[in-house]
Amino acid sequence: MAYANADYDFTGCVAVVTGGTGGIGAAISERLAKGGAQVVCWDLKPNPESRFTQDTVDVSDPASTDAAAQRLLARSGRIDFLINNAGYAGSTVPLDEYDVAEWHRIVSVNLLGVFHACRSVVPAMRAAGQGRIVNIASLAGKEGTPNASAYSASKAGVLALTKSLGKELANAGVLVNALAPAAVKTALLQQMDQAHVQNMINKSPMGRLGTVDEVSEMVAWLCSGSCTFNTGAVFDLSGGRATY
Template identity: 55%
Template sequence: MSSSLPLSGRVGIITGGARGIGYAIAKRLLQDGASVCLWDVDETALSEAKASLSSLGNVATAQVNVTDAASVEAAVQTTLAALGKIDLLVNNAGIAGNNAKLWELTPEEWRRVLDINLNGPFLCCRGVVPQMLKNGFGRIVNIASVAGKEGNPNASHYSASKAGVIGLTKSLGKELATSNILVNCITPAVIETDILKQMTQQHVDYMLSKIPMNRFGQKEEAAAMVAWLCSEDCSFTTGAVFDLSGGRATY
């Protein structure tokens, strides 16, 4: 890879990297010169993603359950063994959960969404930050959601989990502010991926109606923003929230 590429020599982890937004992010980071390790729970999808991305650069994989601390730590060691270091972490793995009013959600469903969407990023940051501190460099990008700022009806578990990701980002950004490790998040409106299949058509229509551009975001648009946040061009921004909402966000 040419040294002129903005991420040349960097090594990045993308959770939920085998499909959707995570796959698009991995592709963009590879195109910008990074090596990547795809973390995902789906071993078959990981194999397929690696096969299709390997022509772009160095791709490793780790099957991981982001809600399990031991699984995350094993994936950290797998990444280090395959790629030698960790510079970048993109916490992308997440689920939408069922659409229902808060009082109609089961406690199990509430916990499942919070576990994957919020505890997952916590455990991944907990596992990766010590490696970044050793290297004296790091970029962490958390994928939150505009729902974490506004609160979508019939998605209280998802909205609460993403609000938590925003808070986690701000806290960790301050804790690492003098360590050359920057922590930021993006808050997309709906990005057109298979996650829409988890939602009712009524909920999808509601979310589209809130976007002034009158379209959903594209995976490549999210990947472009993440790539910049992973680069050294992003140098004086941490604990920040970057909107990707087609004009929906008002703050």
């Protein structure tokens, strides 16, 4: 017997998905749109094949996220969901071999990008008395991945930011939560050493990678009316790998 996915009605809702035109972001955009949401993708490089409204945004630049938020509010009058998905993995090297500029860039996109997007959108959500923010972090932020110090540190920062902002907005009608996926099957993995990918699979008790649809389903639930008493929380998507 196959279990059916939940149905959600997001009719009338406006969703911002950063990095929303490829990989996990595209699956999230599709899932929210399936429920009726108007999806706007904030991406540094627009994808001509995407069917969603796109706005060229550099999340590492607060002026860029501010301007994008104001454009969307002027056009739609509301922002209901903010999904912080944009990210940059960078090189996989020992800490003392990292190029300093690249280390800074990884943190700038992955952590400061979440801060900038939240800072630009939260005032409108607070004024409306409602909203959902979902930050896509990583299991690396909980465990610390060898030779990925910048990525691990940036994602750990996203988890702490989520907990802090969740407490700040707990009585404002705005819920803030994070996902911490283990490795997810995307085109990006095809660019990695296959022995490295197999090592990630071997760490999973389920013995497989996650899927983009599994991520998007959890995001949909966190944006839905079924989620009402969860904020500042971290939800694992690890196939049983996470231990705390």
